[in-house]
Amino acid sequence: MTRQEPHLLLQAAPFLRRGLTTPRLMVEVLLLLAPVILAAVWFFGLSAILVLTAATAGAVVTEWALTPAHPRGASLADGSAVLTGLILGLCLPPGIALWMAFLGGVVAIGLGKLVFGGLGENLFNPALVGRAFLQAAFPTAITTWSQQGSITEFATVRPSNWALPLMQAPPVDGVSTATPLGLMKFEGVPTPLADLVLGNTAGSLGETCGLLIVVCGAIMAVRRIFDWRIPVAILLAVVVFSGLVWALDREGSPSPQFMLGSGGLLFGAVYMATDPVTSPVTPRGAWIFGIGVGLLVVLIRVWGGLPEGVMYAILLMNAATPLIDRISQPRGFGRGRPAA
C-alpha cells in the first residue's frame, strides 16, 4: 500500500480489435470514388470540379457549424461528411448553379444527418436527402442536362453554374439535352449500350461511366467494404423485372440492358444503396432491401411520371429499412426462430 504506482487502465473486454475503423472505411470508399470523380472531370470539365467542390463545401461547413462537440468540427475527422458531399455532387447535373449544389450539401448534412444525431444515426441516405430536396425545390434546374464537352472545352464553365445565389440561371438555349432515360421515356429513343457503358451520354456527373463504377464496386465488394448482397440484389431484381416487362411489351418498354446501363442505377446500387447506416444490417434484410430497390426502380422508370427512379427507390427502401430489419432478425443459436 505504500508504493505509489501508476494507475492501471481499466477497459472492458475484449482488448483486441480488428484493424478496420470507421474513418478507414470512409477513406477506402473515398479512394474508390476517386476514379469516378476523375471520370466526371474528364467528361464534364471544370464544371464538374466546381459542382463537386460546392456540394462538398456545403456538407463540410454544415457539419462543422452544427456539431456541438467540443473541438468544433471534430466529427469531420471521420470523413463521412466529405463522402456525403462528394456523392451528392456526383449525382447532380453538371450545369447546376453552384449555390444550389452548396445548398444541397447543407441540406444533406443538416437535414439528412445531424438532426438525427450525426454519423450512424440518420434514417435516410444524407446525400439523397440533399438531392431529393434539390429536385423538389428546383425541379427545372435539376432536370436540365447539358452535353458533355470535348477536351478543348475543358476549362469552359457552364454559364448556369454561376447563377447568383437564390437567383435563376440565365436561360441558355441549345445547350440542354436529355438523358438516355428521358429520351427513352418521353421520346422513345434508346441510347446505344456502348455509350452507356463508357459514359458518353448526358447525365449526372458521376453516373455516366458504367464500367468504372462496376469495377470500383467489385473492388469494394471484395474488400468487404460493403455488403455485396445489396448491389447484387438490386441489379438482379432490375434485370429480372424489367426483363419480364420487356418480354411482354418489346415495343413500349426499355430493354433490361438499357435499364442496367442508364441513369443512376449503377452509381446508386454501388455507392448509395450500400450506405451501411441506411440499409438493413442483416444479410437477409440486405436481399430484401436490394430487391425492393430494384422493383421500385423499374416501377418508377416504366410506369412513373419521372424518367429516373433510383433516388426515390433508395429513399423509399431507406424508410422501410427499420421494418426490414425487424422481420429479418437473426434466428438465435439453438432457437431456430428469429428474435422479436
Added chain:
Amino acid sequence: MNGDVELTVSVGQREPSPFRMIATLGIAAMLSGLVLATVFQVTKPLIDANKARELRLGVFRVVPGSAGLRKLVLRDGGLVAVAEDEVVTAPAVHAAYDESGTFLGWAISGDGPGFQDTIEVLYGYDPQTRRVTGMHILASRETPGLGDKIYKDEAFVANFGALAIEPSIVVVKDGRDEGNEVDAITGATISSQAVVRIINEANARWLPVLPAEPPPFTGESD
C-alpha cells in the same frame, strides 16, 4: 386556474334519463338544422351567382365570343337541355352562343389523372370546323413552376386555339407543325400529355352524342 373550475364530473354520477339525452340531441340537431337552412337560403343566391360567373368566364375562354349558355345533360342516351340550377347527377355539357344567340360551339369538361392528382379540363369544341377552340384548367394540383404551366403558360394554352382533333390530338416535343399537334411544355411533358389525353377521351365520349342541331338559345342563363 384553480378557483374557477366547475367540475361537472363527480365520480359515480347517476345516469341522466335517456329521455334527456335524446331530447338534448334532438333539440341541438333541430336548432342546427334551422340555422343551416337559413344560412343556406341566404347564401345560395350569392354562391350560385359566383358559380355562374365562373362558368361563364371559363366558357368565354374556351369558346371565344360566347355570351350565353345552355346546359345539357345526358339522359336516356340523348342530350336534354335543363335549367342551369337544376341539381343533376348525370354528366353535362354547355352550348355556347354569342350575343345574337347564334350557336358558337360546345364547352365540354373532362377529367383524368395528371402528374399529381386529377386534372379537370374545360375545352371548347366547334363542330363546324371540327377543332378545339380553347382550353381552360378548372382544377389541378400539378407542381407549381412545372405542371402548373398547363394553365400559366400562355404559349401552351395557345396550342389549343384552333386544334384539329383528327385522327387524335398528339403531343410533340420539338415544335408543332401539324394542326393536331400540341407542343409539350419542357419539363412538364407528363402534364401536357395528361391534358391532351383528357381532351381526347372526352372527345371520344361526347362527340358521338352531341346533337347535330344545338338547342335554340333561350337567353335564360343570364
Added chain:
Amino acid sequence: MSTGALRSFAHGVHPDEHKEQTAHLPLERMPFVQRYVLPLSQHTGAPCRPVVAAGDAVHRGQVVGAPVGFVSTTLHSPVTGRVAAIASRRHPNGSMAECLEIEADPWSTQQLEPAAPIDFRALSLDEFIEQVQRAGLVGLGGAAFPSHVKYKLPEGRRCERLLINGCECEPYLTCDHRTMVERPEAVVRGAEMVATMLGARETVLGVELNKPDGMDALNCFIPDGAPMRVMSLRVKYPQGAEKMLIKAIFGVEVPAGKLPIDVGIVVNNVGSMAALADWFVSGRPLIERPVTVAGPGVERPSNLIVPVGTPVRDVLRHCGIRHETRQVIMGGPMMGMPLASLDVPVLKGTSGILAFTEDVIDHRTEYACLKCGRCLEACSNFLNPARLARLARAGRWDELELSYVMDCMECGACTYACPSGVPVVHLIRAAKTAIRERKAGQG
C-alpha cells in the same frame, strides 16, 4: 485419429493469435512466495465456508474451506504456513470478498503429503462425484464451474459423449496447449475416468489446428481401440465456447437456455482432466494450475504452474514486468478481466495474466454504430449485437429480452469486429446485470 475435414461453426472471428510468445515454453513451477490470498468464492455457486481460524497452522493441501451445499466446492491451502487473517480482500473481479490470507512458512519444504491412488473403477458414480468435490475441482476452462456438479447428471439425462475442450481459442494463452504437450497422459487418463464413470460411449478431444504437437501428443497416449479420438478444428474464435464446440464437432445445436447435457454431452477442459487425474493418481487437490504469463509488458513470458492464491504482483515480479505496463488482464484478451490492482490473487479459474503496454492498448474512439452488420457476422450465437447494444444504451429491457440478450455468451467477437468501436459486449453485459437485478427485484 482426427478426421480430415476441417470442421467449425458458423460466424465467429479470427483475431491475431499472439501465441508464438509462449507456445514453445514448457510449464515451469512458480516459486513459493510469502503470502497467499484465497477468496472463499473462486467458483460458480455458493462460496465455501472456512474451516480454519486466524492463527491456525495449515499444511499444503489441507482443506481450509468446506463446500456449502452441492453447487460449491472444497478449498485447500496451497502452502504450508499459518492463517494470517480471514477478512475482506480485493478480488480480481473488482469487488472485495471474504478471503483466507495464508502466510507461507519460509522453512517448510512445501511437500505435498503423498496419498494412495484411488481406484476410480471401484467407486460408484456418487462416490466419484464426492471425490471430485473433495478435490476442489472446478472447470479450468474459464467459468470455474464446480466439476462434480457437471457429473451429477440431471434426472432422465444420459451422457452419451464426452467432449474434451482443447481449443484454447483465446489469443496469447498457451497453458492448455502446454498441458496437452507435456501432460497428455494425465489428460487422457482423466478423460477415461470421466467417460467411464459417466458411461459415455465416445470421447472426443477437440483441438484447433494451430496445436499440432498437442494433437500428436494426445494421440500417442490414446490406447488403441479406446472409444476416444482427437479431432482437429479450424482456428476460429470462440470455438472453445462449449456450444460452439459441440456444433463444430457433432453438428448439433444445443437449444438456447439448455445445457450440453440436454443433448447428451458433457464438456470439459483439458486442464480440468489433468487436474482430475492428479487427484485420483497422486491425491493432489486443485491447489495449483497452469497459467500463461505473456504480453508486451512481461520481460520473460512463461507458462507457469502457479499455486492458487498467489498474488498477481508476485507472478509478474517473477516474470519481470516492464514499467511501461499500463494494463493487466486476468484471463485471455477476449474475455478476460482487467485488474484494478495487482494485489489480487490467482484463482482456480485463472488461465492467463497478460500485461499490456501503451502501444498495444486500444483506446477506441467510439463512433455511432454504422449498422454495418459486421457484428452480426461475427456473432456465432446468431444474435443481432448492434441492436442489442442500441437497446441496452436506451435501457429498453423488455425489448432486449425479446431479442434474446440473455443468450449472449459475452464472447466479445462482435466488439472485436466492430469498426465503430462500439463497446457492444460491455453494453450487453451491463444490460444483463440490470435485467437480472430487475427480475430478482420482481421475483
Added chain:
Amino acid sequence: MNDLFWIFISAMVINNFTLYYFLGLCPFFGVSGQLKTAFRLGLATIFVMLITSLCASFLNAFVLPYAPYLKLIAFIVVIASTVQFVEMLIRKLSPALFRALGIFLPLITTNCAILFLALTQTSRDYTLLQGICFALGAGGGFTLALVLLAGLRQEAGLARVPEIVKGTALNMIIAGLLSLAFMGFAGLFSST
C-alpha cells in the same frame, strides 16, 4: 390505366392522405410510437374508411340531393354513429377483436381523413365501386405511411438525437422526408 386501379393507387401512394394531403395527422403522430399499435390502427382505419365510403354513398344517393347543406353534419353524425354501433357490436361479440382493433375505432371516427374521404368521394361523384377503391386505397396508404413512420420512429428512438430536435420536431422532419420519398410515385400510371 384502369380507372378503379388508378383511384386505388392514387389514393394510396401518389396522393397519400397523410403524406400528400396532411390528413389524419393526429393519429399519424400520436400512434406511431409502436409498430404493433400502428399496424392495428392502420387496419382499423381501413375498416372505418370502408364504412365511411358506404355511408357516404348511401347519403349521397338518398339524403343529400334534398338537403345539400346538411352534407357535413350528416356525414359526421352518420359515420360516427355507425362506427359506434359497430364498435359496441364488436366489443360484445368478440372481445379479442375489440382489444386488437376495436379499441382504435373512436380514435379514427372523429378524424379528418375520414371526413375528407366522404367529402371528396362526394365532390368527385364516385360510384359505389369507385368509392370502395378510394377507401381501400386511402386506408392502405395511411397504414403504409403509419407503419413506415412507426418503424422509423422506433429506430430514431434509439439514436442520439439532439435534445432540441427530440419530440414533435423530429417526427415532422421524418414525415417530411417520407413525404419527399413518396414524391417518387408522382405521375405513376398516369402516362400509360
Added chain:
Amino acid sequence: MADALQPTEAYDEFVKGIWKENPVFVQVLGMCPMLAVTNTAVNALAMGAATAFVLLGSSLLVSLFRKLIPRQVRISTYIIIIATFVTVADFTLEATVPRVHRELGAFISLIVVNCLILGRQEAFASRHPTRIALADAAGMALGFALALFCLGATREVLGSGSLFGISLFGERFEPWVIMVLPPGGFLMLGFILLFFNWWQQRTLRQRRAGPAMAGIGDAGEAAS
C-alpha cells in the same frame, strides 16, 4: 365561483393561448389544416379566421349551455354545434370570397374535426363561465392563426418569392418549389418547432446557469 373572477383572469386565459400554451407549437393540435393550407399567407389567414369563428362561436354556445348538456351525449352535442358553425363559415366564404374558398377546398369543412376545437370545448368551455371561455377561445384562436401565419408566410416567401402575392425578390428569383409542396410543409413546421425547442432550452439554460439557481422549478418564477 364564477362571480369571484378577476378581469385579469380572462386576460391570462387569453394570453396563454398565444405563446405559453400555443395550440400548434406547444400542444401540437390541429396540424392537418395547419399544414394543408399554409402554402400561402392569405390561405393561412383565411383558415385562421374561419377557425377562430368556429372556435369562438362554439365556445360561446357550449359554455352557455354547459349545465344543460348531459355528459353522456356531450361529445355528440358539441360536434353538432361545431359542425353547424363550420357549415356556416363554409357557405359564407363560398359566397363572399370564392377564390379563397376554392383554394382551401375541403379543409374548411375539416375544421369540424380539428382536435383543437373539440378539445377546447371539452377541456375548457364546458366547465368555465362564458367570459372566461371566450377569452380562452380567443387566445387559442389567435395563437392558432399566428402559427398558421408564421408557417404560411415562410412557405410563401421561400416557395414563391412573394408575400400576400406581392413579389419580394424580383423576376429572377428561383423559388424553392418544395416549400409549397407537402414535404416542405412538414419540414418547415419541423424547423419552426425545432427553433421553439432551441429557444426554450436556451432560456432554461440561461436561467439555470444564472445566480437565480436556487429557484429552479420555482413556480413563482415561471408564472411571471
Added chain:
Amino acid sequence: MTTTLLAIAIMTGLGVFFGIGLAIAHRFLRVEEDPRLEMLEEMLPGSNCGACGEPGCRGFAEGLIEGRLNPSGCTVAAPADIESIAAFLGVDPGRQEKRVARLHCAGGMSSARQIAEYEGYGTCRAAHLVGGGGKGCVWGCLGLADCMVVCDFDAIRMNDERLPVVDIDKCTACEDCVKACPRDLFDIMPVAHQLVVQCKALLEGDEALAVCQVACDGCGKCAQDAAPGLIRMESTLPVVDYSAGGPASPDATRRCPTGAIQWVDKNQFAKPAFVPLTGVHLD
C-alpha cells in the same frame, strides 16, 4: 320555408334516431368491465385525438389503470382535470409522510481514492463491471450519474464532487434511482429520519481510511452516543433503527471521526453546479 322545415325535420330525425339508438345500445350492448375504466373515460376529454400515443381516450384510461401512464400524458385535458384524475387514481401524496431517496456514500472525488483509471462506456453500471470502475472503495459511488439519468422527476443533479444530490422537494420516492444504482447506494427514507449513515464500506480502521477519508471506520462511537438501541453496529457499519430506540438527535454524529454519519437537514451534500442533462453519457 320548405327548405327550413325539411332541414329541421331531417336533423331532428337524425338526432332523435341516433340518440335513441345510442341509448338503446348503451343499455343492451353493455360489457362488464373495470368500473373505474368508464369513470376515467368520462373524466378524460373524449376527443380521441390520439396525441397521447394511445388508441384513444379509452386506451389512455386503461393505461392509467394499469399504472403504465401518468394523467399528465393527456395534452387536451385541462390541468384541473388532470389533478382530479390523479386524485381519483389514488396517487395521493398528502396522506403519507414524505419520503425521499438518501445516498449512503459521501466519498466524492476529493475524499475517495481512485486506484485505477476507467476508460469506456460512461455509466455506473458499466464501470462497475470493469474491475469495479477503479474506485478504491468498491462500495462507493462511481459518480457517473446513472441515477440522475433515470430520475424522471429531475430530482437528481451531480455536484462538483460527482456525487448525486437529491432535491428532496422534487423527489417522489419512486425508487427508480434505487433500482438503477449498481452499487445499491440509495435508500428511500422518511425525511424525518435525519440520521443518515453515508457509507457502505465493509472495512475497518485504517483499511477504510486508506480508500476514503470520509469512510465509516467502524469505531462504534455513534452507537455509544445515540439513544440506547437506536444505533447498532452490524459488521463494521452502524445501522439506525428508529423502531428500536430513540429519540434520534444530532448528538450521535458529534464524535464520528470521519463524518460518515450525518444529521441531514434538507438535501444531502452541497448544492450541485449545473450539469447539462446531456453530455454526461456521451463521453
